[in-house]
Amino acid sequence: MEISRLLIVLAIYLAFRYFIRGRNSNPAATMAHGKVTEIDNPVIFKALVSSGPVVVDFFATWCGPCKAIAPVVGQLSETYPNVRFIQVDVEKVPSIAQEHAIRAMPTFVLYKDGKQAEKRVVGGNMKELEDMIKRIIA
Known part of the structure; x- marks a missing residue:
């Protein structure tokens, strides 16, 4: 049960990081x-x-x-x-x-x-x- 919560939090964190990196990787931003x-x-x-x-x-x-x-x-x-x-x-x-x-x-x-x-x-x-x-x- 504790591992499943940890995996869910990790998945949310990774999804969030992926989303933010995608927004910041805009070549026009630089x-x-x-x-x-x-x-x-x-x-x-x-x-x-x-x-x-x-x-x-x-x-x-x-x-x-x-x-x-x-x-x-x-x-x-x-x-x-x-x-x-x-x-x-x-x-x-x-x-x-x-x-x-x-x-x-x-x-x-x-x-x-x-x-x-x-x-x-x-x-x-x-x-x-x-x-x-x-x-x-x-």
Whole structure:
């Protein structure tokens, strides 16, 4: 009798985990498109921005504008293959978001050889982002 209760509870738990994993495995939830890599570790983040031209997309999965521009950012990552495109979910890695004083999503911070560009792009202005990308690869 005790084993049957345990098995029922285990079956409910496993069904619940399966259901939750199915909901969270939505590929659109990370919004990564093209050659964009999502980063969830501050050490890896620092390593990736330390060299070469880098575009960092600070986003949130609940952010409507972030979802709308994700395919465009993916296209830019294909257009500029020599630029590293990375995404940081501000809720998964709040330490990186706080370090960069992110107040709105999406916010794009650009780096060239480890040095942060003076200007950042806040919002979905893709023309301004592409102009900034052209500056860091020049």
